[in-house]
Amino acid sequence: MMKIGLVGLGLIGGSMGLDLRNYGFEVLGVSRKQKTCQQALDLGAVDEASTDLSLLKSVDLIYICTPINTITPILKQLIPHLQPQTIVTDVGSVKKPVVEECSHLWSNFVGGHPMAGKAEQGIEAAQKGLFIKAAYVLTPTSTTPQLAIDSVGEIATILGCQLSICSPETHDRAVAWISHLPAMVSASLIAACMEELDPSVLQLAQNLASSGFRDTSRVGGGNPELGEMMARYNSSQLLNALCQYRQSLDTIIKFIQQEDWCSLQEFLQATQDARSNFL
Amino acid sequence: MMKIGLVGLGLIGGSMGLDLRNYGFEVLGVSRKQKTCQQALDLGAVDEASTDLSLLKSVDLIYICTPINTITPILKQLIPHLQPQTIVTDVGSVKKPVVEECSHLWSNFVGGHPMAGKAEQGIEAAQKGLFIKAAYVLTPTSTTPQLAIDSVGEIATILGCQLSICSPETHDRAVAWISHLPAMVSASLIAACMEELDPSVLQLAQNLASSGFRDTSRVGGGNPELGEMMARYNSSQLLNALCQYRQSLDTIIKFIQQEDWCSLQEFLQATQDARSNFL
Numbered sequence: 001m002m003k004i005g006l007v008g009l010g011l012i013g014g015s016m017g018l019d020l021r022n023y024g025f026e027v028l029g030v031s032r033k034q035k036t037c038q039q040a041l042d043l044g045a046v047d048e049a050s051t052d053l054s055l056l057k058s059v060d061l062i063y064i065c066t067p068i069n070t071i072t073p074i075l076k077q078l079i080p081h082l083q084p085q086t087i088v089t090d091v092g093s094v095k096k097p098v099v100e101e102c103s104h105l106w107s108n109f110v111g112g113h114p115m116a117g118k119a120e121q122g123i124e125a126a127q128k129g130l131f132i133k134a135a136y137v138l139t140p141t142s143t144t145p146q147l148a149i150d151s152v153g154e155i156a157t158i159l160g161c162q163l164s165i166c167s168p169e170t171h172d173r174a175v176a177w178i179s180h181l182p183a184m185v186s187a188s189l190i191a192a193c194m195e196e197l198d199p200s201v202l203q204l205a206q207n208l209a210s211s212g213f214r215d216t217s218r219v220g221g222g223n224p225e226l227g228e229m230m231a232r233y234n235s236s237q238l239l240n241a242l243c244q245y246r247q248s249l250d251t252i253i254k255f256i257q258q259e260d261w262c263s264l265q266e267f268l269q270a271t272q273d274a275r276s277n278f279l
Numbered sequence: 280m281m282k283i284g285l286v287g288l289g290l291i292g293g294s295m296g297l298d299l300r301n302y303g304f305e306v307l308g309v310s311r312k313q314k315t316c317q318q319a320l321d322l323g324a325v326d327e328a329s330t331d332l333s334l335l336k337s338v339d340l341i342y343i344c345t346p347i348n349t350i351t352p353i354l355k356q357l358i359p360h361l362q363p364q365t366i367v368t369d370v371g372s373v374k375k376p377v378v379e380e381c382s383h384l385w386s387n388f389v390g391g392h393p394m395a396g397k398a399e400q401g402i403e404a405a406q407k408g409l410f411i412k413a414a415y416v417l418t419p420t421s422t423t424p425q426l427a428i429d430s431v432g433e434i435a436t437i438l439g440c441q442l443s444i445c446s447p448e449t450h451d452r453a454v455a456w457i458s459h460l461p462a463m464v465s466a467s468l469i470a471a472c473m474e475e476l477d478p479s480v481l482q483l484a485q486n487l488a489s490s491g492f493r494d495t496s497r498v499g500g501g502n503p504e505l506g507e508m509m510a511r512y513n514s515s516q517l518l519n520a521l522c523q524y525r526q527s528l529d530t531i532i533k534f535i536q537q538e539d540w541c542s543l544q545e546f547l548q549a550t551q552d553a554r555s556n557f558l
Binding site: 271 | 529
């Protein structure tokens with residue numbers, strides 16, 4: 001059975017450890033904080049834990065489960081401890097910049113993105129079965145070893161994920177549409193409502209807001225650090241999506257300004273029809 | 280006990296009938312279609328039903344529960360059958376144009392908006408308790424009789440609603456923010472994603488779309504006729520909200536273009552903080 005290393009014991013790393021141990025893998029975990037190491041041990045998310053990356057010197061496969069901006073620096077620190085056959089992967093939500101840097105540093109690297117999560121963060125939020133039915137995207141390049149792809153893909157399937165394999169660019173463009181654009185669209189909704197200057201209208205709006213506002217604003221009320229990071233690392237694909245979005249919005253505004261109700265209804269009919277293709 | 284009339288036996292009229300009868304009111308219902316009258320009788324949503332408005336000649340209070348564009352025409356047809364003391368109200372989701380016309384036609388009119396609903400429509404979707412904990416807004420004018428406000432407000436409370444009273448303008452401005460703007464924002468998201476021209480990216484986006492996309496796009500995939508009607512009858516408040524929204528969106532786009540990640544994170548922090556005021 002493979003020996004697995006986890007760097008970063010938050011929601012994703014912790015949940016992965018719980019499941020992997022459940023399926024019989026030996027799991028070694030590294031966190032910056034001793035307290036998190038202890039929590040992971042107490043929860044049963046790891047067999048051993050340490051604040052020192054050298055703990056992972058004998059593992060077969062390492063998941064880097066830390067924020068996007070730390071993945072490359074952590075890989076650099078890991079390399080002195082790794083054996084040449086050790087496979088390294090990550091769980092970052094943007095792939096192109098991460099894969100470019102990491103593949104260059106470590107040939108046995110394959111980028112990955114398990115699309116599971118919840119509002120809570122940290123090891124306290126870790127749970128078994130978090131990845132069941134979640135999409136798991138692997139983003140190899142032309143030089144990624146097949147064994148690395150197969151190994152990470154096999155474990156994704158064991159965790160209950162639905163595996164997709166595509167280029168880092170295709171991944172980043174797709175998630176710009178269905179994940180990063182919705183976050184910005186939704187945040188703009190909250191920001192716009194905050195601009196209502198009449199306190200009686202604002203108060204009433206706050207009292208009347210129900211499921212429609214709740215759902216549309218949900219991802220815009222998410223973790224600001226995560227939102228900023230997605231935008232920073234996927235800026236060109238996100239800008240492309242935002243510009244297309246603004247055109248769609250301007251079309252609606254134009255129909256209303258021109259009182260072209262027939263075209264507006266056709267537009268809304270088309271969006272109603274199209275939504276089911278995504279869900 | 281008051282005798283209540285319902286015109287329009289769809290989701291709202293039907294659900295109201297079920298609850299009102301449950302609380303001991305006598306309920307007479309009118310629908311354009313004989314089949315709907317029979318369904319309402321079979322479901323126990325009304326005591327009597329007819330396709331003829333003259334059925335309502337002896338009731339104390341009438342709810343017009345039909346689409347916004349039909350409220351004024353129905354009131355005109357009702358008037359020959361009404362006694363002077365009969366109170367008339369409606370359930371339309373935009374108030375200013377409706378209240379202006381109807382108050383002029385019938386002095387004993389008070390506009391209302393019970394903010395309950397679900398994806399399904401029609402008498403088949405009617406259910407008991409639909410209005411429990413829902414907001415119910417009454418929008419009197421300076422000439423609305425106090426008895427009309429009190430009577431409709433009392434029944435709203437009996438139905439389990441949380442009552443708000445404000446001017447038609449304040450109502451329309453508040454719902455533009457929390458109901459009509461989200462519908463347009465959400466529809467634009469679906470429309471933008473439909474513009475992806477690379478079939479492999481579109482296919483992947485459709486496969487990867489999960490809870491974030493589902494929630495943000497939900498109200499944009501709603502009933503197109505209803506969306507068009509909200510926009511048509513609340514066009515000036517909705518345009519105001521849309522223009523403010525576009526400014527918020529442009530602020531986000533500017534931060535990303537300028538790679539001003541610090542400001543973007545502050546923006547997202549502010550929206551995260553503000554969202555809880557609405558929910």
